Amino acid sequence: MIKDLGFETRCVHGAYKAESGQPQVLPIVQNTTYRYYNAKDVAELFDLDSPNHMYTRLGSPTVDKFEQKMALLEGGTAGMAASAGQAATLITILNICSAGDHVISATNIYGGTHNLFEVSLKRLGIDVELIDQDLPLEEIVKHARPNTKALFGETLGNPALSVLDIEKFARAAGEMGVPLIVDNTLASPALCRPIEYGANIVVQSTTKYADGHGSCVGGCVVEGGNFNWEAGGRFPELTEPDQSYHGIRFYEKFGDGAFCMRLKAVMVRDFGCTMAPMNAYLTHQGLQTLHLRMERHSSNALALAKHLKDHPMVDWIVYPGLEGDRYHELAKKYLPKGASGVLSFGVKGGREAGEKFLENLDLTSIVVHVGDIRTSVLHPASTTHRQLSEEDQLAAGITPSLIRVSVGLETIDDIIADFDQALERLK
Ligand SMILES: *Cc1c(COP(=O)(O)O)cnc(C)c1O
Numbered sequence: 001m002i003k004d005l006g007f008e009t010r011c012v013h014g015a016y017k018a019e020s021g022q023p024q025v026l027p028i029v030q031n032t033t034y035r036y037y038n039a040k041d042v043a044e045l046f047d048l049d050s051p052n053h054m055y056t057r058l059g060s061p062t063v064d065k066f067e068q069k070m071a072l073l074e075g076g077t078a079g080m081a082a083s084a085g086q087a088a089t090l091i092t093i094l095n096i097c098s099a100g101d102h103v104i105s106a107t108n109i110y111g112g113t114h115n116l117f118e119v120s121l122k123r124l125g126i127d128v129e130l131i132d133q134d135l136p137l138e139e140i141v142k143h144a145r146p147n148t149k150a151l152f153g154e155t156l157g158n159p160a161l162s163v164l165d166i167e168k169f170a171r172a173a174g175e176m177g178v179p180l181i182v183d184n185t186l187a188s189p190a191l192c193r194p195i196e197y198g199a200n201i202v203v204q205s206t207t208k209y210a211d212g213h214g215s216c217v218g219g220c221v222v223e224g225g226n227f228n229w230e231a232g233g234r235f236p237e238l239t240e241p242d243q244s245y246h247g248i249r250f251y252e253k254f255g256d257g258a259f260c261m262r263l264k265a266v267m268v269r270d271f272g273c274t275m276a277p278m279n280a281y282l283t284h285q286g287l288q289t290l291h292l293r294m295e296r297h298s299s300n301a302l303a304l305a306k307h308l309k310d311h312p313m314v315d316w317i318v319y320p321g322l323e324g325d326r327y328h329e330l331a332k333k334y335l336p337k338g339a340s341g342v343l344s345f346g347v348k349g350g351r352e353a354g355e356k357f358l359e360n361l362d363l364t365s366i367v368v369h370v371g372d373i374r375t376s377v378l379h380p381a382s383t384t385h386r387q388l389s390e391e392d393q394l395a396a397g398i399t400p401s402l403i404r405v406s407v408g409l410e411t412i413d414d415i416i417a418d419f420d421q422a423l424e425r426l427k
Contacts, residue, residue: 002014002015002072003072007073007189007190007291008291008292010069010072010073011073011190011287011288011289011290011291012288014068014069014072014073014287015065015066015068015069015072015284016065016069016284025285026062026065026066026281026284027061027062027281028062028277028278028281029060029061029062029277030277030278031056031060032055032056033054033055033056034052034053034054034055042054046245047245047246047248048245048248048253048261048265056274056277057268057269057272057274058264058265058268058269058274059264060277060280061277062277062280062281062284063081063274063275063277063280065280065284066079066081066220066275066280066281066283066284066287067079067080067081067220067260069284069287070189070206070210070220070222070287071222071223073189073190073193073287073290074184074189074193074194074195074202074222075189075193075195075196075224076195076202076222076223076224076225077223077224077225077256077257078222078223078225078256078257078259078260078261079220079221079222079223079260080220080221080222080260080263080264080268081206081218081219081220081274081275081280082218082219082220082221082268082273082274082275083217083218083219083273083274083275083276084205084207084217084218084219084273085112085183085185085203085204085205085206085207085208085217085218085219086112086113086116086205086219087219087271087273088203088204088205088219088220088221089113089116089183089203089219090116090271090273091221091263091267091268091271091273092181092201092203092221092263093121093126093150093152093181094267094271095237095259095262095263095266095267096149096150096179096235096237096238097126097149097150098125098126099124099125099126100125100126100147101125101126101127101147101148101149102126102127102128102129102145102147102148102149103117103121103126103127103128103129103148103149103150103151103152104128104129104131104140104143104144104148104150104151104152104176105117105128105129105130105131105151105152105153106130106131106132106133106152106153106154106157106162106164106169107130107131107132107133108133108153108154108157108160108162108397109152109153109154109157109158109183110154110157110158110159110183110185110205111159111384111385113154113183117130118130128152129143131143133153133157133162133164133165133169134162134165137168137171137172137175140168140169140172141172141175141176144175144176144178148176148178149178149234149235150173150178150179150180150181151169151172151173151176151178151179151180151181152180152181152182152183153166153169153180153181153182153183154182154183154184154185154186155182155183155184155185155186155187155192155194155334156185156186156187156192156320156335156339156340156342157186158185158186158342158370159342159344159380159397159398159404160397161318161319161320161327161342161343161344162320162326162327163320163327163330163331163334163335163339164182164330164334165330165334166180166182166192166194166197166198166199166334167197167198169182169199170197170198170199170200171198173198173200174198177231177232177234178234179200179201179227180194180198180199180200180201181199181200181201181202181203182194182199182201182202182203183202183203183204183205184202184203184204185204185205185208185209185371186208186209186340186342186370186371187334187335187340188204188208188209188210188290188294188340189202189290190209190290190291190293190294190295190337191294191298191335191337191338191339191340192334192335195222195224195226197334198226199224200223200224200226200227201221201222201223201224201227201259202221202222202223202224203219203220203221203222204219204220205217205218205219206218206219206220206283207219207369207371208369208370208371209290209293209294209297209340209341209371210283210286210287210290211282211283211286211371212286212289212290212293212371212372212373213282213286213372213373214367214369214372214373214374215282215283215286216278216279216282216283217279218275218279218280218283219275220275221259221260221263222260223256223257223258223259223260225255225256225257226256227259229251229258229259230251235251237250237262237266238250238251238258238259238262239251239252242262242266244266245265250262250265293373293409294337294338294340294341295337295338296409297338297340297341297371297407297408297409298321298337298338298339298340298341299338299412300341300407300408300409300410300412300415301319301321301338301339301340301341301342301343301405301407302319302321302322302338302339303412303416304343304405304407304412304415304416304419305317305319305321305322305343306322307416307419308343308345308419309322311420311423313347313348313423313424313426313427314345314346314347314348314423315345315346315347315348315401316345316346317343317344317345317346318343318344318345319339319343319344320335320339321335321338321339321340341370341371341406341407341408342370342371342404342405342406342407343404343405343407344402344403344404344405345402345403345405346399346401346402346403347401347403347423347426348401348426349401349426350400350401351381351382351400351401353401353426354379354381354382354400354401354402354403355379355382356425356426357379357403357422357423357426358377358379358403358422360421360422360423360425360426361377361418361419361422362418362421362422363375363410363414363415363418364376364377364405364415364418364419364422365377366378366379368383368384369406370404370406371406372406372408373408373409374408374409374410375405375406375407375408375410375415375418376405376406376408377403377404377405377406378403378404379402379403379404380393380398380402380404381393381398381399381400381401381402385398
């Protein structure tokens with residue numbers, strides 16, 4: 001069984017195996033629909049009694065394989081792809097929440113998720129409460145209400161670079177009787193598999209490290225198969241009859257794959273946030289080298305972090321892989337193979353110096369992206385967060401001089417030399 005093989009083998013061989021004379025590489029099945037010869041076969045599809053396909057919005061062979069691979073890599077029981085990481089998070093919440101429900105989330109989350117939670121979900125009547133993820137267990141549990149449906153956090157917060165104490169969060173979720181949902185984008189399953197620490201659902205933007213080459217936007221949800229949706233009676237979406245499928249009960253019928261089956265059969269059916277076959281193919285291509293890339297992203301980031309830490313033009317640096325970092329102890333526990341490729345630092349001289357530094361870079365690109373093979377930087381104060389006042393920027397953890405770096409796979413000496421010459425020219 002491929003499930004029992006090492007992580008690296010799962011990256012290379014997981015989910016797709018060529019039959020004799022068939023393509024060695026996962027083929028792209030690029031079409032919208034499927035032909036059948038009798039009504040009974042089609043009826044079975046509509047009753048969710050058949051593994052076959054009918055229409056690409058609801059699933060297709062290349063996307064299936066990609067989902068299976070993500071599930072294998074995260075150590076879950078099922079996967080469901082989405083058009084983007086944002087869509088993956090949205091449908092995960094909507095799969096179990098409706099107007100009037102409450103979700104508790106760590107504050108240190110991706111900006112897009114922050115907007116989704118604070119603005120768009122609020123407009124739908126779902127109240128997301130943000131809490132400090134470093135609170136002790138008892139304090140976290142105190143935020144629970146009878147209508148709480150989920151606890152949410154990021155393995156490695158983007159851009160705060162905080163490390164989530166997943167076991168603490170899993171215990172808190174367990175005490176509240178709700179699933180723990182973890183966004184594993186920045187760590188990727190190569191560095192951390194949250195389900196092994198008790199998370200119930202893992203979401204990620206596969207746009208970042210999973211793809212890794214800046215080719216396509218995508219997202220994926222993986223379920224751990226380790227949550228009892230019946231206990232507590234809080235999740236009627238999964239345990240009560242679904243009228244749009246003549247009364248099937250997802251948990252009863254699909255067991256440890258119920259969450260993803262409902263994502264596909266209801267969420268993606270109704271909202272249409274399907275991953276395209278071509279994007280599944282490209283992302284699957286990336287996953288085949290994920291283990292190797294994450295190793296090098298991490299070692300390059302650590303080397304650059306060590307170098308910048310002692311640089312006279314650098315004010316401060318945040319990288320959880322660095323000894324002395326606020327989250328270093330948690331990183332040693334949850335990210336023992338490396339703390340991924342993202343770091344942030346401040347240059348001396350504030351916002352103006354930050355902007356100038358970016359312009360001085362040559363090999364390194366300015367892009368609104370992380371997780372690419374090419375080293376890239378962003379100056380949030382003058383770009384992603386420029387609409388905010390300096391006060392609001394500070395509240396969001398964005399200091400005027402903050403530079404976020406996504407360390408790529410180039411020769412580390414070349415990356416360091418580029419940063420050195422850009423810092424030198426600030427003087
Ligand atoms: C980028 C990102 C997302 C959103 O993913 P998209 O694919 O851009 O929609 C969600 N979470 C984290 C941590 C991210 O970095």
